[in-house]
Amino acid sequence: MAFNTQHQPKQAAALLEGDGKVSVYEATGGAVTAQFAANNLSLLDPIPPDSIVHDNCCGAGTVSRLILTSNPPHSNIKIHATDIDQKFLDVLQADVLKNSWPIEVSNQRSEALPFRADSFTHSITNIGIFFTSSAGLDGTKEIRRTLQTGGTAVVNCWETITWLLPLKLVHEALRPGKPYPAPPLLWNDGKQIKKVMLEAGFEMEEMRVEKSEAWARTSDIRDWAEKTWAFLGGLGGWTETDEERWDEAVDLLVEHLLAQPGTKTVDGEVWMRASQWIVIATK
Template structure:
């Protein structure tokens, strides 16, 4: 799913595939379900039974799963391609989607930044890139491939974090234990800034007049999803935050994360995620 140098090695995403949804507190899934219902289906290019959809850089196929959750069976697209560059993510997608009501779904190992001859020009009516844009080494290439593979009039749906709560919580935890050490870096942090996502999408070929952006806020407050996020922040995904720690400091990490989570909940009523929902028509 990701290969940016400030993210863990691809091997980690291979191991993470089976627990991806829980580790993200189901935030990427729930935001996309809302985005499909409230934004995509109210646009000039809603998804319907004649649609052909690409769930690109899909992880374990959460984009395809969100379509099933958001749409009535009569409006499900006739064809969905789920692609990711991590084979275990695609294996997880096959497992989770094998009993889905989607008429046709194919899961393939592909690099979103270079789909090549595997995906012809102008094939899809819709392309979904769900919280992956900032993980790419070459995000512009990924959006160019989205543009190339969309039909004229096709719709790209790109979601991106504006506030990724786990990074705020991890940074707060670092400051509690080792305030003298550098904070864990964020991959492609420019995408959190207003206007950056639009700029890249426009540079990839989409006309400025055909790009719109909406905001979404999700506050995670149930115990199960909060526990999943604590697992993420305590595990190898955030190992870089603990570089240079002594054994005693490492032993304090999880409890300190829980304290930082408590402070986040006191401030926002839960763990708060803010997202951009970008729609771009070819």
């Protein structure tokens, strides 16, 4: 995700520079999207040899890595991994070269994919479809177009995120009068993800809809909160005072995170709940 870096506090810049952006994401929200991806892959039939998979909105290859871990190298699965965030793609590409993985990495908008119709046996968009234009419809149409007849599409979206309200409360405390950049369209009731799938041409009878939960877990809640503030605190743009009020923001975020009903302590670790809607569809 590319955010405006105007007024970005030095603390955020230090955490996010270079590959830091990817490691910060993977230590926070990315650990949760990886649990969603593992859950969703477990709902599919085993991916057969010679499959051609699209890891759409791939980030640093969360889905691709899981597929390769659970399938033997001789299975001859080919993966195309695409995203618009070059920093994430660079991290994936480096690992592809290092490990000779069968993954073609490229920078592509999900709304205008360069692949021919009927290219993929599987198209998996893990926590990405709602970022695409026309309230997700443009990305979903491309998923259907590029999927082979009989192929499987997996899309998902957040249902609940324990850390969303705390981020909003910190924003409101630190930046009074500046509206919180709420998503233009809320997907948390599961209606929009089904609607775009239907509008893109998938049939209701071809769709399986499920929900599942995952947990962000940390033994250092302040560190987790600081990384999350660095990654998501600038969602609606940083302000001039965010740098000097950095510690105040992080401490307040910790306070709100610990107060949420979705937060619990397990063996000294803080666990924060998130859940997803999943749609698995056959073309």
